[in-house]
Amino acid sequence: MFLKFRADADDGDRSPWGSFWFSPIPFKGAPHQVTGDAAMRLTAVYACVRVLAEAVSMLPFVLYRESADGSKNAEKTHWLYRLLAVRPNDFQNPMEFREMMMMHLALRGNAFAEIIGNSAGIVTDLIPLHPDTITIEMLSKTNWRYIEHLPDGTERIITRGSMWHLKIMSPDGIVGMNPIQASRESIASGLAAQAYGLRYFENDATPGGWLEYPGEFKDDQQKRNFRESWQEQQSGRNRRKTAVLERGMKYHPIEVKNSDAQYLETRKFSVSEIARLFRIPPHMIGDLEKATFSNIEQQSLEFVIHTLTPWLVRWEEAIRCAFIDADEGLNCEFPTTTLLRGDAQARSLYYHNGILDGWMTRNEARLMENMNPLDGLDEPMRPLNMxxxxxxxxxxxxxxxxxxxxxxxxxxxxxxxxxxxxxxxxxxxxxxxxxxxxxxxxxxxxxxxxxxxxxxxxxxxxxxxxxxxxxxxxxxxxxxxxxxxxxxxxxxxxxxxxxxxxxxxxxxxxxxxxxxxxxx
Structure with missing residues:
Protein backbone atom coordinates (compact mmCIF):
# COMPACT_ATOMS: atom_id res chain seq x y z
CA MET A 1 0.00 0.00 0.00
CA PHE A 2 1.39 3.40 -1.01
CA LEU A 3 0.42 6.80 0.25
CA LYS A 4 1.57 9.13 -2.49
CA PHE A 5 1.79 12.89 -2.46
CA ARG A 6 4.10 13.43 -5.42
CA ALA A 7 3.42 16.29 -7.81
CA ASP A 8 1.74 15.30 -11.07
CA ALA A 9 3.03 18.38 -12.93
CA ASP A 10 6.38 16.77 -13.77
CA ASP A 11 6.26 15.00 -17.16
CA GLY A 12 9.76 13.54 -16.75
CA ASP A 13 11.47 15.96 -19.14
CA ARG A 14 14.84 16.84 -17.53
CA SER A 15 16.11 18.90 -20.46
CA PRO A 16 17.01 22.57 -19.89
CA TRP A 17 13.58 23.53 -21.22
CA GLY A 18 11.68 20.69 -19.55
CA SER A 19 8.90 21.08 -16.99
CA PHE A 20 11.08 19.44 -14.32
CA TRP A 21 12.87 22.76 -13.87
CA PHE A 22 10.11 25.28 -14.46
CA SER A 23 6.44 25.60 -15.37
CA PRO A 24 5.00 27.98 -17.95
CA ILE A 25 3.27 31.21 -16.98
CA PRO A 26 0.39 32.02 -16.87
CA PHE A 27 -1.33 29.20 -15.02
CA LYS A 28 -3.80 27.38 -17.26
CA GLY A 29 -4.81 24.35 -15.28
CA ALA A 30 -7.71 22.82 -13.45
CA PRO A 31 -7.94 23.13 -9.65
CA HIS A 32 -6.65 19.58 -9.15
CA GLN A 33 -3.43 20.61 -10.91
CA VAL A 34 -2.60 23.32 -8.35
CA THR A 35 0.68 22.38 -6.66
CA GLY A 36 2.76 24.09 -4.04
CA ASP A 37 5.12 25.49 -6.66
CA ALA A 38 2.23 26.79 -8.76
CA ALA A 39 0.63 28.40 -5.69
CA MET A 40 3.85 30.30 -4.96
CA ARG A 41 3.20 32.36 -8.09
CA LEU A 42 0.58 34.19 -6.06
CA THR A 43 2.30 36.90 -4.05
CA ALA A 44 -0.09 36.31 -1.12
CA VAL A 45 0.94 32.64 -0.90
CA TYR A 46 4.61 33.52 -1.25
CA ALA A 47 4.31 36.19 1.47
CA CYS A 48 2.47 33.88 3.90
CA VAL A 49 4.98 31.06 3.44
CA ARG A 50 7.86 33.48 3.82
CA VAL A 51 6.43 34.95 7.04
CA LEU A 52 6.06 31.50 8.59
CA ALA A 53 9.43 30.18 7.39
CA GLU A 54 11.37 33.23 8.52
CA ALA A 55 9.56 33.49 11.86
CA VAL A 56 10.39 29.89 12.78
CA SER A 57 13.94 29.98 11.42
CA MET A 58 15.04 33.17 13.19
CA LEU A 59 14.12 32.07 16.74
CA PRO A 60 16.88 30.70 18.98
CA PHE A 61 16.91 27.01 19.83
CA VAL A 62 17.30 26.34 23.56
CA LEU A 63 18.24 22.92 24.94
CA TYR A 64 18.18 22.65 28.72
CA ARG A 65 18.10 20.20 31.59
CA GLU A 66 15.35 20.63 34.16
CA SER A 67 16.19 20.43 37.87
CA ALA A 68 13.89 19.16 40.58
CA ASP A 69 13.04 22.74 41.61
CA GLY A 70 12.03 23.64 38.06
CA SER A 71 15.15 25.62 37.18
CA LYS A 72 16.54 25.31 33.66
CA ASN A 73 20.23 24.72 33.00
CA ALA A 74 21.33 25.30 29.42
CA GLU A 75 23.03 22.40 27.63
CA LYS A 76 25.26 23.89 24.92
CA THR A 77 27.73 21.01 24.70
CA HIS A 78 25.14 18.35 23.83
CA TRP A 79 25.17 16.95 20.28
CA LEU A 80 21.50 17.86 19.79
CA TYR A 81 22.22 21.53 20.45
CA ARG A 82 25.07 21.44 17.93
CA LEU A 83 22.80 19.74 15.42
CA LEU A 84 19.90 22.21 15.56
CA ALA A 85 21.58 25.42 16.71
CA VAL A 86 25.06 25.28 15.16
CA ARG A 87 25.29 23.08 12.03
CA PRO A 88 22.53 20.65 10.93
CA ASN A 89 24.57 19.45 7.92
CA ASP A 90 27.57 20.32 5.79
CA PHE A 91 25.79 22.65 3.37
CA GLN A 92 23.23 24.55 5.48
CA ASN A 93 23.27 26.74 8.54
CA PRO A 94 20.47 26.39 11.14
CA MET A 95 18.35 29.18 9.68
CA GLU A 96 18.52 27.82 6.14
CA PHE A 97 17.65 24.32 7.34
CA ARG A 98 14.65 25.39 9.41
CA GLU A 99 13.47 27.80 6.72
CA MET A 100 13.50 25.02 4.11
CA MET A 101 11.75 22.53 6.38
CA MET A 102 9.11 25.11 7.34
CA MET A 103 8.51 25.95 3.70
CA HIS A 104 7.90 22.27 2.95
CA LEU A 105 5.50 22.06 5.88
CA ALA A 106 3.51 25.12 4.81
CA LEU A 107 3.22 24.12 1.15
CA ARG A 108 3.04 20.30 1.35
CA GLY A 109 1.98 19.59 4.93
CA ASN A 110 5.04 17.35 5.37
CA ALA A 111 8.77 17.88 5.83
CA PHE A 112 11.42 15.17 5.69
CA ALA A 113 15.06 15.05 6.80
CA GLU A 114 17.21 11.94 6.63
CA ILE A 115 18.99 11.17 9.92
CA ILE A 116 22.72 10.48 9.53
CA GLY A 117 24.55 9.11 12.59
CA ASN A 118 28.01 7.88 13.49
CA SER A 119 29.15 4.59 15.00
CA ALA A 120 28.51 5.92 18.53
CA GLY A 121 24.82 6.41 17.78
CA ILE A 122 25.07 10.21 17.75
CA VAL A 123 23.21 12.08 15.02
CA THR A 124 25.70 14.16 13.04
CA ASP A 125 23.63 15.42 10.09
CA LEU A 126 20.04 16.07 9.05
CA ILE A 127 19.69 16.01 5.26
CA PRO A 128 16.42 17.63 4.08
CA LEU A 129 14.55 15.81 1.31
CA HIS A 130 11.93 17.32 -0.97
CA PRO A 131 8.44 15.98 -0.11
CA ASP A 132 7.58 15.55 -3.80
CA THR A 133 10.25 12.84 -4.08
CA ILE A 134 9.07 10.81 -1.06
CA THR A 135 6.54 7.99 -1.02
CA ILE A 136 5.38 6.17 2.12
CA GLU A 137 4.98 2.40 1.91
CA MET A 138 2.86 0.81 4.62
CA LEU A 139 4.32 -2.40 6.08
CA SER A 140 1.55 -2.84 8.64
CA LYS A 141 -1.10 -0.69 10.25
CA THR A 142 1.44 0.92 12.55
CA ASN A 143 4.68 0.55 10.64
CA TRP A 144 5.93 1.98 7.36
CA ARG A 145 9.02 2.94 5.43
CA TYR A 146 9.97 5.76 3.11
CA ILE A 147 10.95 5.51 -0.56
CA GLU A 148 12.92 8.31 -2.18
CA HIS A 149 12.53 8.65 -5.95
CA LEU A 150 15.85 9.81 -7.36
CA PRO A 151 16.22 12.01 -10.50
CA ASP A 152 17.72 9.12 -12.50
CA GLY A 153 14.53 7.09 -12.05
CA THR A 154 15.84 4.76 -9.34
CA GLU A 155 14.46 4.37 -5.85
CA ARG A 156 16.09 4.32 -2.42
CA ILE A 157 14.50 2.85 0.70
CA ILE A 158 14.84 4.77 4.00
CA THR A 159 13.76 3.08 7.21
CA ARG A 160 11.38 4.76 9.58
CA GLY A 161 14.09 5.23 12.21
CA SER A 162 16.35 6.99 9.71
CA MET A 163 13.81 9.64 8.71
CA TRP A 164 12.75 12.72 10.70
CA HIS A 165 9.19 13.43 9.59
CA LEU A 166 7.34 16.62 10.54
CA LYS A 167 3.69 16.88 9.58
CA ILE A 168 0.69 19.09 10.19
CA MET A 169 -2.91 17.92 10.64
CA SER A 170 -3.16 14.32 9.53
CA PRO A 171 -6.36 12.31 8.96
CA ASP A 172 -4.49 9.00 9.40
CA GLY A 173 -1.59 10.02 11.66
CA ILE A 174 0.95 9.12 8.98
CA VAL A 175 0.79 11.77 6.24
CA GLY A 176 0.08 15.43 6.91
CA MET A 177 -2.75 17.12 5.01
CA ASN A 178 -1.56 19.27 2.13
CA PRO A 179 -2.98 22.80 2.76
CA ILE A 180 -2.60 23.80 -0.90
CA GLN A 181 -4.55 20.78 -2.10
CA ALA A 182 -7.17 21.27 0.61
CA SER A 183 -7.82 24.82 -0.65
CA ARG A 184 -6.98 24.30 -4.31
CA GLU A 185 -10.20 25.90 -5.62
CA SER A 186 -9.54 29.20 -3.81
CA ILE A 187 -5.92 29.26 -4.94
CA ALA A 188 -6.89 28.28 -8.50
CA SER A 189 -9.31 31.20 -8.67
CA GLY A 190 -6.55 33.54 -7.54
CA LEU A 191 -4.19 32.12 -10.18
CA ALA A 192 -6.88 32.45 -12.84
CA ALA A 193 -7.50 36.10 -11.92
CA GLN A 194 -3.77 36.76 -12.01
CA ALA A 195 -3.48 35.08 -15.42
CA TYR A 196 -6.41 37.11 -16.71
CA GLY A 197 -4.76 40.33 -15.59
CA LEU A 198 -1.52 39.31 -17.29
CA ARG A 199 -3.26 38.59 -20.60
CA TYR A 200 -5.35 41.75 -20.32
CA PHE A 201 -2.38 44.05 -19.90
CA GLU A 202 -0.30 42.14 -22.45
CA ASN A 203 -3.04 43.18 -24.87
CA ASP A 204 -2.57 46.84 -23.92
CA ALA A 205 -5.60 46.60 -21.61
CA THR A 206 -7.84 46.18 -24.68
CA PRO A 207 -9.97 43.03 -24.97
CA GLY A 208 -10.22 43.38 -28.77
CA GLY A 209 -13.10 44.08 -31.14
CA TRP A 210 -15.17 42.94 -34.08
CA LEU A 211 -15.67 44.03 -37.70
CA GLU A 212 -19.03 44.82 -39.22
CA TYR A 213 -19.24 43.99 -42.97
CA PRO A 214 -22.48 44.81 -44.83
CA GLY A 215 -21.78 42.32 -47.60
CA GLU A 216 -20.92 38.66 -47.69
CA PHE A 217 -17.71 36.75 -48.31
CA LYS A 218 -17.70 34.47 -51.31
CA ASP A 219 -16.61 31.43 -49.25
CA ASP A 220 -14.98 30.42 -45.98
CA GLN A 221 -11.50 30.54 -47.47
CA GLN A 222 -11.95 34.21 -48.38
CA LYS A 223 -13.16 34.92 -44.83
CA ARG A 224 -10.11 33.19 -43.33
CA ASN A 225 -7.74 35.03 -45.66
CA PHE A 226 -9.23 38.39 -44.64
CA ARG A 227 -9.08 37.56 -40.93
CA GLU A 228 -5.42 36.47 -41.15
CA SER A 229 -4.54 39.58 -43.13
CA TRP A 230 -6.27 41.80 -40.57
CA GLN A 231 -4.54 40.17 -37.63
CA GLU A 232 -1.15 40.43 -39.31
CA GLN A 233 -1.66 44.16 -39.92
CA GLN A 234 -2.92 44.91 -36.38
CA SER A 235 -0.68 42.72 -34.20
CA GLY A 236 2.96 42.60 -33.16
CA ARG A 237 4.93 45.59 -34.41
CA ASN A 238 1.86 46.79 -36.34
CA ARG A 239 -0.22 47.16 -33.17
CA ARG A 240 -1.99 50.53 -32.89
CA LYS A 241 -1.33 51.46 -36.51
CA THR A 242 -4.13 53.14 -38.45
CA ALA A 243 -6.40 50.63 -40.15
CA VAL A 244 -7.95 51.25 -43.58
CA LEU A 245 -11.38 49.69 -43.93
CA GLU A 246 -13.11 49.13 -47.30
CA ARG A 247 -16.54 48.12 -48.59
CA GLY A 248 -18.42 49.82 -45.76
CA MET A 249 -16.68 47.90 -42.95
CA LYS A 250 -16.87 49.27 -39.37
CA TYR A 251 -14.71 48.37 -36.39
CA HIS A 252 -16.46 47.94 -33.01
CA PRO A 253 -14.15 47.64 -29.95
CA ILE A 254 -15.21 45.36 -27.13
CA GLU A 255 -15.42 47.33 -23.89
CA VAL A 256 -15.25 45.23 -20.75
CA LYS A 257 -14.45 47.16 -17.59
CA ASN A 258 -12.53 45.44 -14.82
CA SER A 259 -15.10 46.77 -12.39
CA ASP A 260 -17.80 44.93 -14.34
CA ALA A 261 -15.81 41.70 -14.06
CA GLN A 262 -15.16 42.40 -10.33
CA TYR A 263 -11.45 41.95 -11.07
CA LEU A 264 -10.03 44.06 -8.26
CA GLU A 265 -12.52 42.69 -5.76
CA THR A 266 -11.57 39.16 -6.80
CA ARG A 267 -7.87 39.89 -6.28
CA LYS A 268 -8.55 41.41 -2.83
CA PHE A 269 -10.74 38.49 -1.81
CA SER A 270 -8.03 36.09 -2.94
CA VAL A 271 -5.53 37.78 -0.61
CA SER A 272 -7.96 37.51 2.32
CA GLU A 273 -8.68 33.86 1.53
CA ILE A 274 -4.99 32.95 1.47
CA ALA A 275 -4.26 34.89 4.66
CA ARG A 276 -7.13 32.97 6.28
CA LEU A 277 -5.70 29.68 5.02
CA PHE A 278 -2.32 30.26 6.68
CA ARG A 279 -3.80 32.20 9.63
CA ILE A 280 -1.57 35.21 8.91
CA PRO A 281 -2.69 38.74 9.87
CA PRO A 282 -3.28 40.58 6.57
CA HIS A 283 -1.00 43.47 7.50
CA MET A 284 1.97 41.07 7.70
CA ILE A 285 1.65 40.29 3.98
CA GLY A 286 1.17 43.91 2.93
CA ASP A 287 -2.64 44.13 3.03
CA LEU A 288 -3.25 47.29 5.09
CA GLU A 289 -6.78 47.99 3.87
CA LYS A 290 -8.42 47.20 7.22
CA ALA A 291 -5.41 47.78 9.47
CA THR A 292 -5.23 50.66 11.96
CA PHE A 293 -2.50 51.90 14.27
CA SER A 294 -4.57 50.69 17.23
CA ASN A 295 -4.93 47.06 16.13
CA ILE A 296 -1.67 46.23 14.32
CA GLU A 297 0.23 45.62 17.56
CA GLN A 298 -2.57 43.40 18.87
CA GLN A 299 -2.66 41.46 15.61
CA SER A 300 1.11 40.96 15.83
CA LEU A 301 0.71 39.49 19.33
CA GLU A 302 -2.10 37.26 18.09
CA PHE A 303 0.18 36.05 15.30
CA VAL A 304 2.76 34.91 17.86
CA ILE A 305 0.20 33.35 20.21
CA HIS A 306 -2.29 31.74 17.83
CA THR A 307 -0.30 31.24 14.60
CA LEU A 308 3.37 30.81 15.43
CA THR A 309 3.09 28.98 18.76
CA PRO A 310 1.28 25.88 17.34
CA TRP A 311 4.00 25.55 14.70
CA LEU A 312 6.74 25.84 17.32
CA VAL A 313 5.06 23.27 19.57
CA ARG A 314 4.88 20.93 16.57
CA TRP A 315 8.63 21.38 16.05
CA GLU A 316 9.43 20.91 19.75
CA GLU A 317 7.34 17.76 20.06
CA ALA A 318 8.91 16.29 16.91
CA ILE A 319 12.40 16.95 18.32
CA ARG A 320 11.53 15.38 21.68
CA CYS A 321 9.95 12.34 20.06
CA ALA A 322 12.85 11.68 17.67
CA PHE A 323 15.97 12.72 19.58
CA ILE A 324 15.34 12.95 23.35
CA ASP A 325 14.82 9.95 25.62
CA ALA A 326 12.06 10.29 28.19
CA ASP A 327 14.40 9.54 31.11
CA GLU A 328 17.23 11.77 29.88
CA GLY A 329 15.94 14.86 31.68
CA LEU A 330 16.39 17.12 28.64
CA ASN A 331 13.88 19.49 27.13
CA CYS A 332 13.89 22.04 24.33
CA GLU A 333 12.00 25.10 23.20
CA PHE A 334 12.02 28.01 20.78
CA PRO A 335 11.44 31.02 23.09
CA THR A 336 9.30 33.81 21.65
CA THR A 337 9.95 36.38 24.40
CA THR A 338 11.68 38.75 22.00
CA LEU A 339 8.63 38.76 19.70
CA LEU A 340 6.30 39.67 22.58
CA ARG A 341 8.34 42.53 24.01
CA GLY A 342 6.31 45.34 22.46
CA ASP A 343 7.61 48.89 22.16
CA ALA A 344 10.13 50.61 24.44
CA GLN A 345 7.48 52.03 26.75
CA ALA A 346 5.74 48.67 27.20
CA ARG A 347 9.07 46.92 27.87
CA SER A 348 10.05 49.59 30.39
CA LEU A 349 6.79 49.15 32.29
CA TYR A 350 7.17 45.33 32.16
CA TYR A 351 10.68 45.44 33.65
CA HIS A 352 9.70 48.09 36.20
CA ASN A 353 6.79 46.06 37.56
CA GLY A 354 8.79 42.83 37.52
CA ILE A 355 11.71 44.32 39.46
CA LEU A 356 9.61 46.17 42.04
CA ASP A 357 7.31 43.18 42.60
CA GLY A 358 10.32 40.94 43.14
CA TRP A 359 9.75 38.29 40.46
CA MET A 360 12.53 39.61 38.19
CA THR A 361 16.07 40.69 39.05
CA ARG A 362 17.70 43.74 37.52
CA ASN A 363 20.31 41.63 35.79
CA GLU A 364 17.60 39.51 34.18
CA ALA A 365 16.10 42.68 32.73
CA ARG A 366 19.52 43.74 31.44
CA LEU A 367 20.05 40.38 29.76
CA MET A 368 16.67 40.65 28.03
CA GLU A 369 17.83 43.97 26.60
CA ASN A 370 21.16 42.44 25.45
CA MET A 371 23.18 44.24 28.13
CA ASN A 372 25.84 42.62 30.28
CA PRO A 373 24.95 41.89 33.94
CA LEU A 374 26.39 44.07 36.71
CA ASP A 375 27.64 43.05 40.13
CA GLY A 376 25.12 43.40 42.94
CA LEU A 377 22.00 43.27 40.74
CA ASP A 378 21.21 39.55 41.06
CA GLU A 379 19.10 39.78 44.22
CA PRO A 380 15.34 40.21 43.75
CA MET A 381 13.70 43.20 45.41
CA ARG A 382 10.60 42.97 47.57
CA PRO A 383 7.74 45.45 48.05
CA LEU A 384 8.16 47.70 51.10
CA ASN A 385 4.80 46.90 52.65
CA MET A 386 5.20 43.12 52.52
Missing amino acids: IEEDEAETQQQNPQQPPGSQQQPDAPDDDGPTQARMHALAAAAADRIARKEWEALHLAVMRKESLTDFYDKHCRFVSAVLGVSEESARAYCRAQHEYVIENRDDITDKQFADIAGMRLQRLALRGSYEPLTTRI
Missing part, protein backbone atom coordinates in the same frame (compact mmCIF):
# COMPACT_ATOMS: atom_id res chain seq x y z
CA ILE A 387 7.14 40.72 54.73
CA GLU A 388 7.58 36.97 54.45
CA GLU A 389 6.10 34.93 57.26
CA ASP A 390 9.32 33.15 58.24
CA GLU A 391 11.16 36.48 58.46
CA ALA A 392 8.45 37.93 60.68
CA GLU A 393 8.62 34.90 63.01
CA THR A 394 12.42 35.18 63.19
CA GLN A 395 12.20 38.84 64.08
CA GLN A 396 9.61 38.08 66.75
CA GLN A 397 11.94 35.54 68.33
CA ASN A 398 14.99 37.84 68.12
CA PRO A 399 13.74 41.44 67.98
CA GLN A 400 17.17 42.82 69.01
CA GLN A 401 18.63 41.87 65.56
CA PRO A 402 16.50 43.42 62.82
CA PRO A 403 17.81 42.99 59.28
CA GLY A 404 20.16 45.64 57.94
CA SER A 405 21.27 47.12 61.29
CA GLN A 406 23.97 46.56 63.87
CA GLN A 407 22.55 48.62 66.71
CA GLN A 408 19.05 48.28 68.15
CA PRO A 409 17.31 51.60 68.89
CA ASP A 410 16.17 52.43 72.37
CA ALA A 411 12.94 50.64 73.29
CA PRO A 412 10.72 50.37 76.34
CA ASP A 413 11.48 47.65 78.87
CA ASP A 414 8.26 45.79 78.06
CA ASP A 415 9.33 42.53 76.33
CA GLY A 416 5.81 41.16 75.87
CA PRO A 417 4.70 39.59 72.60
CA THR A 418 2.85 42.73 71.48
CA GLN A 419 5.93 44.90 71.91
CA ALA A 420 8.10 42.29 70.18
CA ARG A 421 5.69 42.20 67.27
CA MET A 422 5.84 45.99 66.96
CA HIS A 423 9.64 45.89 66.95
CA ALA A 424 9.64 43.19 64.28
CA LEU A 425 7.27 45.09 61.99
CA ALA A 426 9.12 48.37 62.51
CA ALA A 427 12.46 46.73 61.73
CA ALA A 428 11.09 45.08 58.58
CA ALA A 429 9.51 48.31 57.33
CA ALA A 430 12.67 50.28 58.10
CA ASP A 431 14.84 47.79 56.24
CA ARG A 432 12.65 47.93 53.15
CA ILE A 433 12.41 51.72 53.09
CA ALA A 434 16.20 51.94 53.47
CA ARG A 435 16.75 49.62 50.50
CA LYS A 436 14.18 51.53 48.45
CA GLU A 437 15.83 54.82 49.35
CA TRP A 438 19.28 53.54 48.36
CA GLU A 439 18.04 52.31 44.96
CA ALA A 440 16.12 55.52 44.25
CA LEU A 441 19.13 57.59 45.34
CA HIS A 442 21.31 55.75 42.82
CA LEU A 443 18.83 56.50 40.03
CA ALA A 444 18.65 60.17 41.05
CA VAL A 445 22.43 60.46 40.90
CA MET A 446 22.55 58.73 37.50
CA ARG A 447 19.90 61.13 36.17
CA LYS A 448 21.78 64.08 37.70
CA GLU A 449 18.79 65.09 39.81
CA SER A 450 19.12 67.39 42.78
CA LEU A 451 19.44 65.56 46.12
CA THR A 452 17.36 68.28 47.74
CA ASP A 453 14.50 67.66 45.31
CA PHE A 454 14.87 63.90 45.81
CA TYR A 455 14.53 64.08 49.60
CA ASP A 456 11.65 66.55 49.34
CA LYS A 457 9.73 63.87 47.47
CA HIS A 458 11.05 61.03 49.63
CA CYS A 459 9.79 62.58 52.89
CA ARG A 460 6.19 62.24 51.73
CA PHE A 461 6.82 58.58 50.93
CA VAL A 462 8.33 57.95 54.40
CA SER A 463 5.44 59.75 56.08
CA ALA A 464 2.85 57.66 54.20
CA VAL A 465 4.52 54.28 54.75
CA LEU A 466 5.38 54.68 58.45
CA GLY A 467 2.27 56.69 59.35
CA VAL A 468 4.22 59.55 60.95
CA SER A 469 3.87 63.29 60.53
CA GLU A 470 5.41 64.90 57.48
CA GLU A 471 7.46 67.14 59.79
CA SER A 472 9.10 64.10 61.42
CA ALA A 473 9.71 62.51 58.04
CA ARG A 474 11.23 65.76 56.80
CA ALA A 475 13.61 65.85 59.79
CA TYR A 476 14.73 62.30 58.94
CA CYS A 477 15.29 63.24 55.28
CA ARG A 478 17.36 66.31 56.28
CA ALA A 479 19.60 64.11 58.42
CA GLN A 480 19.96 61.59 55.58
CA HIS A 481 20.74 64.36 53.12
CA GLU A 482 23.53 65.67 55.34
CA TYR A 483 24.90 62.16 55.86
CA VAL A 484 25.01 61.48 52.09
CA ILE A 485 26.71 64.83 51.38
CA GLU A 486 29.35 64.24 54.06
CA ASN A 487 30.14 60.63 53.05
CA ARG A 488 29.28 60.51 49.34
CA ASP A 489 32.81 59.49 48.32
CA ASP A 490 33.24 56.47 50.61
CA ILE A 491 29.75 55.38 51.67
CA THR A 492 28.90 51.69 51.14
CA ASP A 493 25.62 49.86 50.76
CA LYS A 494 25.89 48.35 54.22
CA GLN A 495 26.76 51.61 55.95
CA PHE A 496 23.85 53.39 54.31
CA ALA A 497 21.45 50.55 55.21
CA ASP A 498 22.63 50.56 58.83
CA ILE A 499 22.22 54.31 59.33
CA ALA A 500 18.92 54.57 57.44
CA GLY A 501 17.53 51.44 59.11
CA MET A 502 18.33 52.69 62.60
CA ARG A 503 16.83 56.12 61.98
CA LEU A 504 13.71 54.76 60.34
CA GLN A 505 13.13 52.17 63.07
CA ARG A 506 13.37 54.83 65.78
CA LEU A 507 11.03 57.02 63.78
CA ALA A 508 8.50 54.19 63.39
CA LEU A 509 8.54 53.27 67.11
CA ARG A 510 8.50 56.79 68.57
CA GLY A 511 6.40 58.59 65.97
CA SER A 512 8.83 61.53 65.89
CA TYR A 513 12.38 61.87 64.67
CA GLU A 514 15.22 61.99 67.19
CA PRO A 515 18.87 62.13 66.05
CA LEU A 516 21.11 59.16 66.76
CA THR A 517 23.48 59.54 69.69
CA THR A 518 25.82 56.88 68.37
CA ARG A 519 27.17 56.66 64.83
CA ILE A 520 27.78 53.31 63.22
